[in-house]
Amino acid sequence: MRLLARHIPATSSLSVHKMAPYSLLVTRLQKALGVRQYHVASVLCQRAKVAMSHFEPNEYIRYDLLEKNINIVRKRLNRPLTLSEKIVYGHLDDPANQEMERGETYLRLRPDRVAMQDATAQMAMLQFISSGLPKVAVPSTIHCDHLIEAQLGGEKDLRRAKDINQEVYNFLATAGAKYGVGFWRPGSGIIHQIILENYAYPGVLLIGTDSHTPNGGGLGGICIGVGGADAVDVMAGIPWELKCPKVIGVKLTGSLSGWTSPKDVILKVAGILTVKGGTGAIVEYHGPGVDSISCTGMATICNMGAEIGATTSVFPYNHRMKKYLDKTGRADIAHLADEFKDHLVPDPGCHYDQLIEINLSELKPHINGPFTPDLAHPVAEVGTVAEKEGWPLDIRVGLIGSCTNSSYEDMGRSAAVAKQALAHGLKCKSQFTITPGSEQIRATIERDGYAQILRDVGGIVLANACGPCIGQWDRKDIKKGEKNTIVTSYNRNFTGRNDANPETHAFVTSPEIVTALAIAGTLKFNPETDFLTGKDGKKFKLEAPDADELPRAEFDPGQDTYQHPPKDSSGQRVDVSPTSQRLQLLEPFDKWDGKDLEDLQILIKVKGKCTTDHISAAGPWLKFRGHLDNISNNLLIGAINIENGKANSVRNAVTQEFGPVPDTARYYKKHGIRWVVVGDENYGEGSSREHAALEPRHLGGRAIITKSFARIHETNLKKQGLLPLTFADPADYNKIHPVDKLTIQGLKDFAPGKPLKCVIKHPNGTQETILLNHTFNETQIEWFRAGSALNRMKELQHQ
DSSP, rough: HHHHHSOOOGGGGGOOOTTTHHHHHHHEEEEEOOOOOOHHHHHHHHHHOEETTEEEEEEEEOOOHHHHHHHHHHHHHOSSHHHHHHHHTTTTSSSTTTOOTTTTTTEOOSSEEEEEHHHHHHHHHHHHHHHHHHOSOEEEEEESSSSSSSSSSSHHHHHHHHTTTTTHHHHHHHHHHHHHHHEOTTSBBBBHHHHHHTEEEEEEEESSSTTTTTGGGTTTTTEEOOOOHHHHHHTTTOOOOEEEEEEEEEEEESSTTTHHHHHHHHHHHHHTTTTTTBBTTEEEEOOOOOOSSSSHHHHHHHHGGGGGGBEEOOOOOOOHHHHHHHHHTTTHHHHHHHHHHGGOOTTOOOOSSEEEEEEEOOOEEEEEEETTTTTTEHHHHHHHHHHHTTOOOOOEEEEETTTTTSSSHHHHHHHHHHHHHHHHHOOOEEEEEESSSSSHHHHHHHHHTTTHHHHHEEEEESSSSSSGTTTBBOOOSTTTTEEEEEESSOOBBBBTTTTTOOEEEEOOHHHHHHHHHHTBBTOOOTTTTTEEOOSSSSSEOOOOOOOSSSOOOOOOOOSOOOOOSSSTTTTOOOOOTTTTTSSSOOOOOOOOOSOOEEEEEEEEEEEEEHHHHHOOOGGGGGGGTTTTHHGGGBBBTTTTTTTEEEEEEEETTTTTOOOOOHHHHHHHHTTTHHHHHHHHOOOOOOOOOOHHHHHHHTTTTEEEEOOOOOOHHHHHHHHTOOOOEESSSGGGGGOOOTOOOEHHHHHHOOTTOEEEEEEEEESSSSSSEEEEOOOHHHOHHHHHHSSSHHHHHHHHTTT
């Protein structure tokens, strides 16, 4: 191809400065050279220079580099590759020498870009400032979506949020301007919808400081949720480490129809794999059924893949993605993806570590919950199960939207259901809220009448933000402790997540099912078979909703909410007041002292599920995400203490009094007592929030010992200089009592694959020794010794 490239005439029509549209250029070359499209793309990739986004015209898609790396890896492995492997291995820092063994080796990768939501961006940017670097090394963006509380409705809530969070928004805006990060202002929309509309593309490797970053897999990218420290590595130009993921294949056959939606695919998969079944793996959807799912529907499926612990999820490039790219103003990317399609789909005969098959033609509408997103029920059966279990049948609130289900198609299908009810004189029996995914979606559904239909049926349109999905909901219709049921089109339904009420039974399902159930007002209603009674007394049945996947006219972009970083930021100031209660500059954590960890006090032995919501609650605590000391006052307040079965009540080993977890941790820190947490299975599942790792480190924690960890949380703990360790024998969890002291031995010889010893010292003087496993590699051990990954980065800068 190099020889071929030399014979391309340097005419004005092929000039970089006066370039014809890419598709036209390809056509001319095909006719002139008589070569396959694949070869033409190889010639033109550098000449065409297709931008990654409209907002970064000088940052280009490098399919040529992806192709080069894939070819190197293919020769080394000598076998068919999954799509996940093509994209991940195609971004290797050193494809010629990198060891690649699924589930075993650590990969050093070069992601294309970074995305941060405002709650996690605060700590990420504070860490980046601490690094001393002048600019980010890769395209990066900040998205203001987490700090807007749902109270009265979109416009009023947005104005209130801008006022309350002015200090934080100003910090993020000025930090973005100073360090070259794009800034999406409050009201622009939810990070994952903005990414899908503007930044995701087939084959991209994107990391985001939010666990639902995998949403971008609906557009054929590998998009992975990480903690802020990982984002800092990438923004600093350091290769990013990821344990080589296994690949779970989900083969889809048949086609979606009727009331069955894309959401039902992931609800079904969650029921099969459970909340930890995808840990350490990428879920790769494939098969003939894929083509019956819209691009935004694929994004829904990938988004909620976070609830099964998956590293990410991805779909192969197809015509539905091309259609979405065209409609969102990125036809040039679609043309380029067409040329490189061989690298954007799995190879025939590729191997999956586990294979699940789902016939979409047989799949029924599902609803999952309460209290966990993997408790799956067909909608037709949930009412009967609820009666048996004593769950409230009466639905108090139905909530649609969120990053999982707020597309134009989602809103259209919900409006189609609402329109039928209105035609029979009905409105929602339950309260009903609507969260548009972005300003573009909000403006377009207003123009096309969907928003008004949803209002007419009784809905309140909230701000373009996360809102109740993450606990940003000033709920007034119940008292805390009151048993009730809500249904949502969200992704996560852990205890107290949406409204801080542990007695709220939250169920997740599709937007159209939420709408139908909110109209009926009960979990006993099955829209496929049951009848409603109209205002005229006549019975009628809702027809399965039908709606366009994309608007027939162009999208209405709405208000301009994007702030470009300036070309020259030398005069830009970033101020953090020393008296601020919202922001706090970071102090380095102390280095390892070279000794074993002797006589660690057990802060808490956790019983059962302990998510990042239990470790570092969201909701009202979000306002302290930029202030480590203040937010540490929520450390483990939701975790259940095995000693007394209570939340936020632990024994102080010195005073023998029971008190809040954060207060006890602060007491230990003040008195120089180092401590440890003992946990159960899948510890730290849920959000990517690194505060769940920063807080225990800040308050004197040294190790977290569990039966198993969720992927992101385990990495976050390592980044902050903590020891995430697992019982070599899970039954050893039962040997430890909250009143014991633990000594961790073997740290002087700390090495990959070598277990550490733990001496359990009981109050009666007896001792037991158990083994603790870890997944540290050499680089991560250096983080521990330095006190944190950020400390290690600074050490390397001064070498």
